[in-house]
Amino acid sequence: MRLDQFRNFCIIAHIDHGKSTLADRLLLRTGVVTKREFRDQILDVMDLERERGITIKASAAQLPHAGLTLNLIDTPGHVDFSYEVSRSLHACEGALLLVDCAQGVEAQTVANAYMAVEAGLELVPVLNKIDLPGARPDLALEQLQAGLGFSPDEVLRVSAKTGEGVDGVLQAVVERIPPPEGDPDAPVRALLYDASYDDYRGVITYVRVLDGELKKGMRVRFLATGVVREVQEVGIFQPKPKAVATLGAGNVGYVVANIKTLKDVHIGDTLASATDDAAEPVPGFKEPQPLVFCGIYPASTQDIQELRRAIEKLHLNDASFTFHPESSEALGFGFRCGFLGPLHMEIVQERLERESGVEIIQTAPNVTYEVLRTDGQEVRIERPSELPESNYIEEFREPIVRTQMLMPPDAIGALMTLCNERRGKFVKQEYLGPTRVILTYDLPLAEIVVDFYDLLKSATRGYGTMDYELVGFQASDLVRLRILVSGTEVDALSVIHHREDAQRRGREVIMALRKTIPRQMFDIALQAAIGGKVLARETIKALRKNVTAKCYGGDVSRKRKLLEKQKEGKKRMRHVGNVAIPQEAFLAVLDRREERKKK
Amino acid sequence: MTPTVYVHIPFCETKCPYCDFNSFAVQGRDVDGYLAALSEELDRRPPPPDPPTLFIGGGTPTVPRPEQIDRYLGDLLRRLRPDPAREFTVEANPGSLTAEKVAVLAAHGVNRVSLGAQSFLDRHLKTLGRVHSAAQIEEAFRLVRDGGIDNVNLDLIFAVPGLDLRDWLYTLDCAVALQPEHLSCYALIFEPGTEFHARRQRGLMHALDEEDELRMFRFTERRLRHAGWQRYEISAFARPGKHCRHNLGYWRNEPYAGYGAGAFSYLDGERCGNERHLERYARAVHERGDAFVSHERLEGSRAAAETIFLGLRTRYGVRLDSVGERHGIDAQREFAPVVTRLREQGLLRRGEPLRMTRRGWRVADTVSSAFL
Ligand SMILES: Nc1nc2c(ncn2[C@@H]2O[C@H](COP(=O)(O)OP(=O)(O)OP(=O)(O)O)[C@@H](O)[C@H]2O)c(=O)[nH]1
Ligand code: SF4
Ligand SMILES: [Mg+2]
Numbered sequence: 002m003r004l005d006q007f008r009n010f011c012i013i014a015h016i017d018h019g020k021s022t023l024a025d026r027l028l029l030r031t032g033v034v035t036k037r038e039f040r041d042q043i044l045d046v047m048d049l050e051r052e053r054g055i056t057i058k059a060s061a062a063q064l065p066h067a068g069l070t071l072n073l074i075d076t077p078g079h080v081d082f083s084y085e086v087s088r089s090l091h092a093c094e095g096a097l098l099l100v101d102c103a104q105g106v107e108a109q110t111v112a113n114a115y116m117a118v119e120a121g122l123e124l125v126p127v128l129n130k131i132d133l134p135g136a137r138p139d140l141a142l143e144q145l146q147a148g149l150g151f152s153p154d155e156v157l158r159v160s161a162k163t164g165e166g167v168d169g170v171l172q173a174v175v176e177r178i179p180p181p182e183g184d185p186d187a188p189v190r191a192l193l194y195d196a197s198y199d200d201y202r203g204v205i206t207y208v209r210v211l212d213g214e215l216k217k218g219m220r221v222r223f224l225a226t227g228v229v230r231e232v233q234e235v236g237i238f239q240p241k242p243k244a245v246a247t248l249g250a251g252n253v254g255y256v257v258a259n260i261k262t263l264k265d266v267h268i269g270d271t272l273a274s275a276t277d278d279a280a281e282p283v284p285g286f287k288e289p290q291p292l293v294f295c296g297i298y299p300a301s302t303q304d305i306q307e308l309r310r311a312i313e314k315l316h317l318n319d320a321s322f323t324f325h326p327e328s329s330e331a332l333g334f335g336f337r338c339g340f341l342g343p344l345h346m347e348i349v350q351e352r353l354e355r356e357s358g359v360e361i362i363q364t365a366p367n368v369t370y371e372v373l374r375t376d377g378q379e380v381r382i383e384r385p386s387e388l389p390e391s392n393y394i395e396e397f398r399e400p401i402v403r404t405q406m407l408m409p410p411d412a413i414g415a416l417m418t419l420c421n422e423r424r425g426k427f428v429k430q431e432y433l434g435p436t437r438v439i440l441t442y443d444l445p446l447a448e449i450v451v452d453f454y455d456l457l458k459s460a461t462r463g464y465g466t467m468d469y470e471l472v473g474f475q476a477s478d479l480v481r482l483r484i485l486v487s488g489t490e491v492d493a494l495s496v497i498h499h500r501e502d503a504q505r506r507g508r509e510v511i512m513a514l515r516k517t518i519p520r521q522m523f524d525i526a527l528q529a530a531i532g533g534k535v536l537a538r539e540t541i542k543a544l545r546k547n548v549t550a551k552c553y554g555g556d557v558s559r560k561r562k563l564l565e566k567q568k569e570g571k572k573r574m575r576h577v578g579n580v581a582i583p584q585e586a587f588l589a590v591l592d593r594r595e596e597r598k599k600k
Numbered sequence: 601m602t603p604t605v606y607v608h609i610p611f612c613e614t615k616c617p618y619c620d621f622n623s624f625a626v627q628g629r630d631v632d633g634y635l636a637a638l639s640e641e642l643d644r645r646p647p648p649p650d651p652p653t654l655f656i657g658g659g660t661p662t663v664p665r666p667e668q669i670d671r672y673l674g675d676l677l678r679r680l681r682p683d684p685a686r687e688f689t690v691e692a693n694p695g696s697l698t699a700e701k702v703a704v705l706a707a708h709g710v711n712r713v714s715l716g717a718q719s720f721l722d723r724h725l726k727t728l729g730r731v732h733s734a735a736q737i738e739e740a741f742r743l744v745r746d747g748g749i750d751n752v753n754l755d756l757i758f759a760v761p762g763l764d765l766r767d768w769l770y771t772l773d774c775a776v777a778l779q780p781e782h783l784s785c786y787a788l789i790f791e792p793g794t795e796f797h798a799r800r801q802r803g804l805m806h807a808l809d810e811e812d813e814l815r816m817f818r819f820t821e822r823r824l825r826h827a828g829w830q831r832y833e834i835s836a837f838a839r840p841g842k843h844c845r846h847n848l849g850y851w852r853n854e855p856y857a858g859y860g861a862g863a864f865s866y867l868d869g870e871r872c873g874n875e876r877h878l879e880r881y882a883r884a885v886h887e888r889g890d891a892f893v894s895h896e897r898l899e900g901s902r903a904a905a906e907t908i909f910l911g912l913r914t915r916y917g918v919r920l921d922s923v924g925e926r927h928g929i930d931a932q933r934e935f936a937p938v939v940t941r942l943r944e945q946g947l948l949r950r951g952e953p954l955r956m957t958r959r960g961w962r963v964a965d966t967v968s969s970a971f972l
Pocket of ligand 3: 021045055078
């Protein structure tokens with residue numbers, strides 16, 4: 002096939018602007034799926050994607066159209082999965098930038114558009130959901146113009162739902178998106194832009210062929226890892242994998258090459274012929290690093306093996322989260338896991354629980370820290386207990402993210418207050434027309450992992466959106482906030498915090514514990530401390546009375562069951578010294594709703 | 601062991617707002633129809649002819665008319681061998697009790713009456729939604745005594761919202777002055793499904809402060825001990841030899857046969873509950889010969905734990921060796937860690953039988969649940 006027969010494009014947008022729905026429409030229109038096979042958001046195949054109605058993993062499909070071959074990649078909209086978008090961009094020459102015209106331009110619209118332009122892609126702006134009664138295409142258009150510099154006549158208008166305007170989209174893909182460049186006759190080179198794991202066939206690598214062609218039986222080398230393998234199968238997505246004889250330059254598809262685990266592949270790596278010693282790697286891209294960490298423990302200690310199996314299995318499918326065993330005095334054996342962001346953390350946890358049936362206790366999340374020790378050594382800290390004693394710390398640094406928040410102008414005041422409270426540093430403020438403002442702040446990542454997004458939503462009455470990217474590490478006055486129960490530090494509850502905030506946070510944690518730890522036969526002292534200095538304390542008074550007055554023939558069973566329930570609750574508690582701490586206590590520490598109510 | 605017999609009469613003058621028993625205001629109810637179903641149940645599921653004790657409870661068994669009381673007592677006793685020495689208790693409420701009704705009870709050999717007194721302060725009787733006055737308690741008490749029934753219990757409730765220690769001691773003093781053989785003192789419980797519970801949920805009513813309640817609990821024991829009553833179960837106080845044998849059977853986890861709507865039976869190690877709804881109960885008895893809607897059989901250590909939890913409620917406690925023997929487990933070994941821990945916490949006394957300390961009684965549920 003000739004290179005000019007291909008058009009490779011992805012669909013990018015803010016969450017829920019209709020990427021997957023537009024992909025559906027294109028699949029139907031080009032006859033790749035029939036009406037009978039069709040279901041909404043057909044490319045969202047994971048259970049969790051279907052339940053939550055969001056895309057988590059990018060997926061591809063090949064569409065025949067007007068004698069050409071169009072390769073489409075549907076991408077996720079959520080900020081935690083922006084690495085999926087960035088990988089996908091490398092397989093494409095163009096992108097459809099979708100904007101829900103009832104919502105207008107939002108944070109990921111801007112972030113993804115910048116990313117695509119940086120990757121050298123041709124952007125085709127598309128206003129979606131024009132069928133909606135609340136649609137304001139004029140406003141969205143203005144924002145696209147003011148914020149991203151598009152001219153009105155290049156913007157398409159569609160309804161992914163009704164199909165209106167979809168032919169225009171296909172036409173624009175053909176006419177405006179350039180065909181790939183490359184040399185079909187040169188030795189093979191392909192960019193590995195994604196991978197997934199299949200129980201039967203092992204790792205399936207997703208590739209964009211740049212030069213030459215890939216076919217079954219040939220030996221290939223992965224340049225970064227040096228691994229050499231025989232190609233067992235090449236294929237395309239329709240949208241289910243379908244084996245083909247060859248995958249030529251310019252095309253997008255998959256390769257199965259007897260790779261057992263995702264650990265053995267590097268996304269961004271280059272595939273070349275095993276015999277081609279001169280092969281140069283194509284400029285790839287960096288794998289995202291986990292930025293948010295938390296401990297994950299089984300609610301009942303005997304489930305640890307189950308949990309391990311589930312984590313290992315999930316890791317095969319999602320190599321972007323990291324894990325290694327850890328143990329905590331209070332929680333026993335578990336794992337310290339790293340995630341790309343808070344939604345990623347939530348999703349991994351939900352998948353683990355669902356797929357293993359093991360109930361999970363999660364410890365308070367923390368970000369990665371850098372510590373410069375007095376001996377000049379630099380260390381990365383993934384959990385509060387790894388922190389050296391304060392007299393060995395020369396400098397304590399935390400990750401800073403540049404955060405872009407888009408909102409209606411009347412929310413600026415509230416948002417600035419929020420950012421200032423969260424130790425933010427103002428960077429700039431730009432208008433996308435009169436109805437949208439982009440506010441940019443540098444914020445400590447730690448300040449936004451737990452609840453920032455919810456707060457932003459409520460400060461902007463639901464209209465605000467955000468996007469962020471890591472800009473680096475910065476020295477900060479951080480301390481380890483220790484939580485002590487009856488004089489014993491509970492490692493799983495201790496957190497790293499900014500000094501100014503530690504007092505308030507300490508109070509919150511102590512109050513949350515007081516509410517969730519049931520009274521026991523003795524007084525329980527709760528303390529929050531930095532080093533030896535106690536910032537907050539509370540006492541849970543000893544249980545004085547717990548007795549059912551009546552118990553006769555008729556109530557024996559009922560009373561016994563009530564008591565059994567009390568006991569059942571107790572079994573699931575964790576012991577610190579002689580104090581039993583229920584699982585809710587560990588979760589309550591994460592819950593900052595109380596604090597919000599006060600405001 | 602021969603089971604004791606319990607008969608449930610589910611009618612009351614009005615429904616008290618704190619009560620979660622299977623009881624209904626009698627107004628508009630088909631009492632005769634219910635008694636017929638009860639009689640049929642006794643026919644089709646005959647009670648043991650020589651039960652060690654009989655207990656008619658409710659509801660208020662003395663709310664039906666005298667001839668109705670006469671009928672159900674006759675229906676029951678017809679099926680048993682006479683035994684004048686057997687403890688035979690009927691629950692009654694001041695207000696609905698008359699000399700005529702007491703005479704009917706006495707004529708059938710009833711030798712113990714349990715009176716729902718609750719309080720000797722009209723103000724608290726009102727809070728509790730009771731339809732009788734303090735004066736009527738004393739009248740009812742006299743009627744029982746005059747009718748020749750010489751074993752009387754008074755039920756009293758403390759920890760009522762608005763009640764302070766002085767009020768409670770006043771009620772206790774009034775009760776003591778009547779010289780009953782037995783006193784049951786209950787802390788008010790906000791049971792789910794009751795009106796009180798709903799009111800508390802809505803914030804219209806508040807439980808008494810725990811410390812106040814605890815003080816009342818402690819003072820009760822002191823006051824009654826000095827006056828000659830012995831606490832032999834968490835809520836039960838008796839003059840020497842006057843403990844309630846029927847209730848002790850429950851706390852020893854011994855068998856019983858229950859009749860009537862919502863009554864429970866515990867026979868051959870199986871606990872079965874009757875249908876609570878009156879018409880459905882009658883229909884079930886008629887159609888199937890019994891009205892059981894729940895069945896439960898515990899084995900091994902769960903059964904043993906239940907025996908322990910019940911037995912610990914009494915001052916006699918439980919012997920682990922006999923519990924083990926009864927349920928076919930090595931109870932000594934099985935429960936050794938729990939026992940050790942509870943002893944260390946000062947909740948169980950040392951030595952056999954296992955008995956709670958005074959501190960243990962205050963937190964009896966915590967102690968019991970450790971065994972479950
Ligand atoms: N009325 C109307 N609704 C649409 C249109 N396109 C998409 N939707 C609806 O918008 C919602 C989100 O659509 P998706 O296609 O899942 O959005 P997405 O951009 O893929 O979302 P993420 O993958 O989570 O970022 C769904 O309920 C769709 O039915 C449209 O043109 N008109
Ligand atoms: S009289 Fe007794 S059984 Fe009847 S409703 Fe009142 S408390 Fe309940
Ligand atoms: Mg989607």
